[in-house]
Amino acid sequence: MSTLVGTPPTASPVLSTAAPNPRPFRLVRHSLALAKRSLIKTWRTPEALIDVTLQPVLFLVIFVYIFGGAVAGSTHDYLQFLLPGILAQTIATGAIAIGVNLNTDIAKGIFDRFRSLPIPRSAPLVGAVLGDVVRYVIVTVSTLAIGYLMGFRIDTDPLRAIAGCVLAVLFALCLSWLPVYVSMKVRTPGAVQGLMFALIMPLSFASNVFVSADTLPGWMQAFVDVNPMTHLVAAVRGLFLGTPLDGHVWWTLAWCAGFVAVFMPLALRAYRKKI
Amino acid sequence: MSGGWRTLCDMTADLVIEAEGLVKHFGKTRALQGVDLAVPRGTVLGVLGPNGAGKTTAVRILSTLLTPDSGTARIGGFDVVRDAERVRQSIGLTGQYASVDEDLTGRQNLELFGTLLELGRAGARRRAAELLGWFDLTDAANRQAKTYSGGMRRRLDLAASLVGSPDVIFLDEPTTGLDPAKREDMWDVVRSLVTNGSTVLLTTQYLEEADALADAITVIDHGRVIAHDTPEGLKRVVGGQTLEVRPSDLADLPRIAAILSEVGSGGQADEIRKGVLAVPVTDDRALTASVARFAAAGIAVTELSLHLPSLDEVFFTLTGRTASEDDTTHRTEVAA
């Protein structure tokens, strides 16, 4: 074209016959480069964060001011009780977005290009999952900030408070392999959203998020006791408020490991098969 | 004619792209039904075919995105299924649909691919700047790709597939949807890639494009190769260019017919549509020659143009059916 100048910056005349360059940590480096891509996208489309920042506000305001008096006797006591639960619920629903985004993305040409590059096939998925960590941190910080404005206070120390936040972020990170897997199996982004809500809502209502677990009907107890959300909420409550931890941190970590061990291989396999 | 081309390939022997008997079915759709392709080093193969012929499927198999149901393909001697990783190191793919990230800027896109191709941070940055400059995208480098015009997107897309300096480049309908000026720009880009030693496989729906760029043309239809030849060979079979003239005054038709018969390649001038005369020509100079003759004779014309046969005409000559007619029969066949 008229604007092209000089020689094209292209091919070396010989086809590279060298063995694939086995530089170390390829998966890690490529995944991080692709995580940066997700970050830039999050940064460029802040409106995508509106639902995850609005949801905790709505839940906190509605439950604290409408049910607080009835459930806990005082709105402040209920806010203290509820905030860790809302944090867990928000961060778990926040993990749905990755499934919705991947389902939209994968149909576009960009994933074709990734697949035509000499990078590990799983790197685009791992990168997308890692890139979402920033979204979970934003969700955590904004939920805590709203709580503080409403009068929530940490009763323990900053170190344990941070540990609680890290645990919540880690939980979302590991849980997100489930929506990633679902997004490979389901046809439309709307279906990913619908299915994931249908999975996550029972988890957060049949748990200790809104009321103490022992007030729930007996037939539900068995489910509540194994529900990963119950363990996460109890662990965060313990770390924020000093209530007994009773091994909930370990149970949460076990669930995290379980999510990754089951859904990451399933998701990667489904991704390889999906053309 | 296919015999001649085979011999040519065997003689050169240095085939960078080779495919034999590629078959791919999607449910009941037989996208490829045994396709052979061969591209010697440093040449351009044009794969010509109508919508649905199987061009994209073939490109996706050659670029390791799809595995064939049967048949084999090698790029630079490496099997696209067994040595996919090696193949990916030497190819650049520009798909039919834009494959850059629209939320990223042009520069971020190119730097991302540079990082993924192990150029290192500084190397990726340098390569991105170089390609942005070369594709005249420097001014738009820091804008999100979704704000780019169609032509700019195509350029960015092509730039993205060149980040790793690939030896083999696949271009799937690189100019579909571009206006004629942008199309010629893209042709120049392809030509300079080849000058630099790359081997190119491009798909197109236009004989004109394949003729302008390719050293050899493979025509495919319904997943089968129906011809492969050099552009000259193919044009000999399907007929070369025609010169078309529409006079301002219909009364001039006989005089124009006489002039056309003289500047043409020997055939009679025909009235192909009402008020339009056409004559086969072999030499581009026929156009200027006829302009001079019309001017000398004081004849005014409203249209004067050179045409290669359309894809429909190519198919009619090669198969005795038009591409669209054939589509209908194919569909009923599949439905039955």
Ligand SMILES: Nc1ncnc2c1ncn2[C@@H]1O[C@H](COP(=O)(O)OP(=O)(O)O)[C@@H](O)[C@H]1O
């Ligand atoms: N992923 C797919 N699933 C089902 N059918 C497909 C798929 N890809 C292509 N096809 C079908 O295969 C045939 C060839 O398609 P394609 O290779 O895209 O042709 P072209 O690129 O020449 O237009 C078409 O009938 C198309 O509908």
Ligand SMILES: [Mg+2]
């Ligand atoms: Mg196509």
